[in-house]
Amino acid sequence: xxxxxxxxxxxxxxxxxxxxxxxxxxxxxxxxxxxxxxxxxxxxxxxxxxxxxxxxxxxxxxxxxxxxxxxxxxxxxxxxxxxxxxxxxxxxxxxxxxxxxxxxxxxxxxxxxxxxxxxxxxxxxxxxxxxxxxxxxxxxx
Amino acid sequence: xxxxxxxxxxxxxxxxxxxxxxxxxxxxxxxxxxxxxxxxxxxxxxxxxxxxxxxxxxxxxxxxxxxxxxxxxxxxxxxxxxxxxxxxxxxxxxxxxxxxxxxxxxxxxxxxxxxxxxxxxxxxxxxxxxxxxxxxxxxxxxxxxxxxxxxxxxxxxxxxxxxxxxxxxxxxxxxxxxxxxxxxxxxxxxxxxxxxxxxxxxxxxxxxxxxxxxxxxxxxxxxxxxxxxxxxxxxxxxxxxxxxxxxxxxxxxxxxxxxxxxxxxxxxxxxxxxxxxxxxxxxxxxxxxxxxxxxxxxxxxxxxxxxxxxxxxxxxxxxxxxxxxxxxxxxxxxxxxxxxxxxxxxxxxxxxxxxxxxxxxxxxxxxxxxxxxxxxxxxxxxxxxxxxxxxxxxxxxxxxxxxxxxxxxxxxxxxxxxxxxxxxxxxxxxxxxxxxxxxxxxxxxxxxxxxxxxxxxxxxxxxxxxxxxxxxxxxxxxxxxxxxxxxxxxxxxxxxxxxxxxxxxxxxxxxxxxxxxxxxxxxxxxxxxxxxxxxxxxxxxxxxxxxxxxxxxxxxxxxxxxxxxxxxxxxxxxxxxxxxxxxxxxxxxxxxxxxxxxxxxxxxxxxxxxxxxxxxxxxxxxxxxxxxxxxxxxxxxxxxxxxxxxxxxxxxxxxxxxxxxxxxxxxxxxx
Numbered sequence: 001x002x003x004x005x006x007x008x009x010x011x012x013x014x015x016x017x018x019x020x021x022x023x024x025x026x027x028x029x030x031x032x033x034x035x036x037x038x039x040x041x042x043x044x045x046x047x048x049x050x051x052x053x054x055x056x057x058x059x060x061x062x063x064x065x066x067x068x069x070x071x072x073x074x075x076x077x078x079x080x081x082x083x084x085x086x087x088x089x090x091x092x093x094x095x096x097x098x099x100x101x102x103x104x105x106x107x108x109x110x111x112x113x114x115x116x117x118x119x120x121x122x123x124x125x126x127x128x129x130x131x132x133x134x135x136x137x138x139x140x141x
Numbered sequence: 142x143x144x145x146x147x148x149x150x151x152x153x154x155x156x157x158x159x160x161x162x163x164x165x166x167x168x169x170x171x172x173x174x175x176x177x178x179x180x181x182x183x184x185x186x187x188x189x190x191x192x193x194x195x196x197x198x199x200x201x202x203x204x205x206x207x208x209x210x211x212x213x214x215x216x217x218x219x220x221x222x223x224x225x226x227x228x229x230x231x232x233x234x235x236x237x238x239x240x241x242x243x244x245x246x247x248x249x250x251x252x253x254x255x256x257x258x259x260x261x262x263x264x265x266x267x268x269x270x271x272x273x274x275x276x277x278x279x280x281x282x283x284x285x286x287x288x289x290x291x292x293x294x295x296x297x298x299x300x301x302x303x304x305x306x307x308x309x310x311x312x313x314x315x316x317x318x319x320x321x322x323x324x325x326x327x328x329x330x331x332x333x334x335x336x337x338x339x340x341x342x343x344x345x346x347x348x349x350x351x352x353x354x355x356x357x358x359x360x361x362x363x364x365x366x367x368x369x370x371x372x373x374x375x376x377x378x379x380x381x382x383x384x385x386x387x388x389x390x391x392x393x394x395x396x397x398x399x400x401x402x403x404x405x406x407x408x409x410x411x412x413x414x415x416x417x418x419x420x421x422x423x424x425x426x427x428x429x430x431x432x433x434x435x436x437x438x439x440x441x442x443x444x445x446x447x448x449x450x451x452x453x454x455x456x457x458x459x460x461x462x463x464x465x466x467x468x469x470x471x472x473x474x475x476x477x478x479x480x481x482x483x484x485x486x487x488x489x490x491x492x493x494x495x496x497x498x499x500x501x502x503x504x505x506x507x508x509x510x511x512x513x514x515x516x517x518x519x520x521x522x523x524x525x526x527x528x529x530x531x532x533x534x535x536x537x538x539x540x541x542x543x544x545x546x547x548x549x550x551x552x553x554x555x556x557x558x559x560x561x562x563x564x565x566x567x568x569x570x571x572x573x574x575x576x577x578x579x580x581x582x583x584x585x586x587x588x589x590x591x592x593x594x595x596x597x598x599x600x601x602x603x604x605x606x607x608x609x610x611x612x613x614x615x616x617x618x619x620x621x622x623x624x625x626x627x628x629x630x631x632x633x634x635x636x637x638x639x640x641x642x643x644x645x646x647x648x649x650x651x652x653x654x655x656x657x658x659x660x661x662x663x664x665x666x667x668x669x670x671x672x673x674x675x676x677x678x679x680x681x682x683x684x685x686x687x688x689x690x691x692x693x694x695x696x697x698x699x700x701x702x703x704x705x706x707x708x709x710x711x712x713x714x715x716x717x718x719x720x721x722x723x724x725x726x727x728x729x730x731x732x733x734x735x736x737x738x739x740x741x742x743x744x745x746x747x748x749x750x751x752x753x754x755x756x757x758x759x760x761x762x763x764x765x766x767x768x769x770x771x772x773x774x775x776x777x778x779x780x781x782x783x784x785x786x787x788x789x790x791x792x793x794x795x796x797x798x799x800x801x802x803x804x805x806x807x808x809x810x811x812x
Contacts, residue, residue, distance in 0.1 A: 006489050011501060014545075018505050018538060022512070025534035033517070033527035052529060064751045064759060067668050088380045090748070092308065092730045103531070116531075 031103055036075040039106065052103050053080065053112060057119070059096040073100060073112070086115040094119035143208055143287040146196040150237075150285070153189040153244070154277035156182045160270040168263035176263045180251045183266060186273065187248040190241045197234060197286050201227045206302050209288045210234060216304035216725040218695040223305050226315040230305045232439055232454075233286035235318060239435065240276040242319075242326040247273065250330055258347060264337035272329050275461050283454055304725030307697070311377045317369040321393055324363025325431040328396060330355045332428035335421055339472045342479055349407050349420070354786060360404060361782040363397050368775040376733065381666070381744055381763045383771065386535040391514045392434035395507055399427040402503040409496050412558070414483030418473065419500070421480065425469045430507075432462060437514070488560035495553040502546050509538040544596050547655055550648050551604035554611065573606035594662040601652045601659075608645045608652075615642075639787045646781030653774030660741070660767025668748070670757035671702075680764040682743055683707040687715065689758055697721040699732075702747050702758055706736060718747040718760065739773075741766040 031050035034042070039053055058072035058079065069084045082102050084090070094100060094117060104114035160182040167175030197210070201224050206212040214227040214234065229235040247269040254262050280286060308314070331352035338348040370393065371383040384390060403423040409416045436458035473480075486493050512519075513530045520528040555569040581599035589595055612631055620630035635642040669677045676685045688703040701719040705712060716734035723730065736743040744763040751757045 003486065003488060007486065007494070007497075010489065010498075014498075014501065015505070018509070018542070021541065022509055022534070022538050025537035026516075026530055028537075029531040029533045030516075030528045031531065033529065062752070064749065088382070091378070091380065093728065095729065 036073065036078040036080050039080065039112075040078065042106075047106055047108065050103065050105060051112075052101060053082075054099065054101045055080075057094070057096055057098050057100050062096065073102060080112050081110070082112045082114050084114045084117050086117070088116070090117055091119050142196055142200070142205075143289055146193045146287040147281075147285060149189040149193040149196075150277060150281050150287075153186045153193070153240075154274065154281050156186050156189070157270045157274040157277055160186070161267045161274065164263045164267040164270070176266075179263070179266055179270070180255065183244070183247050183251045183270065186270075187244040190237075190244045193286075194228070194237060194241045197237060198225060198228055201225065204302065206300070207289050208286075209290045210286045212290060212302045214302065214305055216302040218725065219304055219310070220696075222312075222315055223310050226309070227305045229318040229322070230309055233280060233284045233288075235322070236276060236280045236284055236439075237286050238319065239322055239326060240273065240280060242322055243269070243273050243276065243329060246326060246330055250333075254351070258351065261334070261337040261341045261343050261348070264340045265333045268333040268336050269329060272333075275457075279454055279457060283457070301725065304696075304723060307721070307723040307728050307730045308377060310723075311373060313369045313373045314377065317366055317373055320362050320369055321366030324359050324366050325396065325435065327355060327359030327362060328400065328424070328427050328431050330359070332424050335424045336469065336472060339421065339476050339479070342476060346410055349410060353407070356400070356404060356407075357782060357785050360397075360400050361779060363393070363400065364775070364778055364782070367393050367397060368771070372772060372775075375768070376735065377730070381664075381733075381746070381761075381765065383768070386510075386513070386532045388514050389438050391510050392437040395511055395514075396427045396430040396434060398503050398507040398510070399423055399430055402500045402507075403427060405496055405503075406500050409493060413493065415485075415493065417480040417482060418477065421473050423500075425466075425473075429462060429466055429469075430511075432458065432465070436462070490556065490561040490563070490566065492553065492556050492558045492561075495549055495556055499546065499549050499553065502542050502549070506539055506542045506546075509542075510535065540593055543655070543658075544593065544600060547597070547600045547604060547651070550651060551600065551607045554645065554648075555607055570607075572610065573603045576606045577603035591662040594659050597655055597659040601656050604648060604652045608649055611645060612642070635784060636787070636790045638791060639789045640785050643781045643784030643787070646784055647778050648781075650774045650776075650778030650781055653770045653777055655774075657767050657769065657771030657774060660765060660770070663766045665764040666761065667763075668759065668761045670751055670755070671760055672757055677760075677762070679743075679762045680741070681708060682713075682762075682764070684745075684760075684762060686758070686760070696725075697723045700747065700750070700758075702745075702760060704734075704745060704760070706743060716743070716745050718745040720747045720749065737769055739767075739769050742768050 029050070031052045033052050033054070036053060036055055039051065053073060055073040055075035058074045061070075061072040063070045067085055069090060071082055071084075072079050073082050082104075084102070084104075098119045100117055100119040102112060102114035103116040103118075104112060107113050160179040163175045163182070164179035167173065167177075167179060199205075200208050200211050201215045202221065204211065204215060204217050204224075206215075210231060210233050211227075214230040215224050219227075227234065229238045247266075250269065251262075251266060254265075258265075331348070334348040334352045337343075338345075367390075370390065374385070374390075375381070375383040403420065406416050406420055406423060410420050436455065439454060439458075486497070488494065513534055517527050517529045520526060551573060552570070557565065577599040580602040581595050584595055584598055589598075612634065615634040616627055616630040619625065619633050620627050623630070623633070625633065665680050667677065667679045669675075671677065671686045673686055673689055676683060678684065683706075685705045685707070686702060687705050689700070690703065691700045692698065699719050699721045701717055704716050704718070706714050706716055714736060716736060718734040719732040721730050721732060722728070731746050731748070733744060733746045735745075742763075742765045744765055746761040746763075748759040748761050751759060
């Protein structure tokens, strides 16, 4: 067999396998960015797709129960209840008023079941120096 | 003082623009003095930026909170090391660091080549200074590090700063950004030489020989930067992972991948005169990915947990990338005649072919990572819906690629140039192949069922066997001839061809890395709500909560659990995971406690306190098998990189005969 044909076949095989893996990977893990309002207006579609919702953590709403953590995610006036039950610990930046992104699926009961939470701390990144925000240090146990 | 700093940056900006013009005009009009003045400008820019950096660091150390940057990234209670590290804790400072490092590199390049390569050096200077000019525009105008807070208009005087992000107050994080930047910035130099030789229509490999050291050193810095970042994520972020395929992490990985491909494919050009266009493309891709990485981390275009602020500098980067890439593509296409290959691929079973596949795999991986990183942006532009992909996507594509690369790591060095017969392949790979299969069989019998883990461990054994055989064969030959013992012969062997044997050591480092990655398949975790005296267990460990403490100092207040670890019946030590609340930034952080061993790490995280009224401490316990091998691999890789940089003994002996350029090609590699 001609060496260029050999090289061509090998390369095509490799690229083909990788594209197949990549397409599968995208379909399996893709999640759609939705706002809380969009999420609540979505039809039955919302139950099957993986979704990613962003919002602010409602102050005082975080409840830790064993492995689960429950909180309210607020965006403008809309709110949604989120239950997190992943195995990774929640990030340090996850707390009251933080901006959080939850990955997961919407349950039939309208509760969002997240398996991943990302958060960034609002006060740190948004308050300009010289404009002090209210203290949010939690009381010690 | 802040005026002096700002003026220094402005002056440097003017000088860099001057250097570009003077250098190119001087070359074209044949006026050496003009070229010389451009080189002097390079030194002056270094002085000016050293001054500006010095002033910023002085302001940070002394807490001059009139400056917006100082107020945002430093505070009084921070230790001096972190005050210093605040230099690169935020956008403006880190851009200043970029510019300063680039000016340092430029000054070194101009100085070491002041009497060499006169045909291409003016262009090299011009390209270096062009890039410099871009970064100086950023810190002179939109992102000045010397901006003063205008007290009055809605802003009160600042008694103390916000402090460095507490997550960054950790020793590896203090040196991670400069390492990464040394790597990022370093690739400007080989890029400038490559483009310089293209512009000057300089045929040959002069640019590769001149920049080989740069490339290796820079690659070493980048490796260090990436792995320090991984080490930081593991020890500080408290989620037990070291790599999350976050856009910011990907940004640092992308140029590393293309640089690795470049390091391999230049060997093809040096030894066979092949892949010349390809090498140009690779070094250009590496450079632009470095710029793209800075853009990605600094512009906020892709959401990231590392959460750098949104900023207006995105469009500057897009413009720079567009112009730069267009110019590079034009140059390469216009000068294709100078980049003709001197020989051809002959066989699928050859060293050339293994390099080709190595490059193909690395580029595929790079493309997959890039694609995943900017997928939200692309999908939003195409379908109108913002869709993101997740860690499983990256793993799905990159794990097979990684394993194939690992296989090539073992195959490449043993296969002959040009063509290899099936007979010689059998001879070379019989022992490593059998060892790999035996390893996999033993592990499978021992109960390992994870397919990729089995493959990975088998291939680790395969590569180790090939590397050890290479050292063994070479050293035995030397020992037989000189009567040295085997250890001395091995050092002698390495010293004779440092690049080759240093490279093997780097490959061993890669094997250790893969060993560490493979451990991920066997992770265990458990979360427990506990009070003092409670017991729980994970893996082979029994854990008992001895104490729950809390306290307070100037910088932060803390809660800590003291947990006795029992392995079997005996007390193996006490771990103290801690949770801190930093006062200046009011941000909590976890200080995890890790019992590091080569076989497995025990990792405890104080995740918080239940607020359901019971006030129990939440302790997350993990067992991470083999993860320490990642850090072993890192040290090995750096050691190998350093060995590559030692001048080889053989070349020094031949240097007197004035054929320096060819000795490497014909040096006796296996005496």
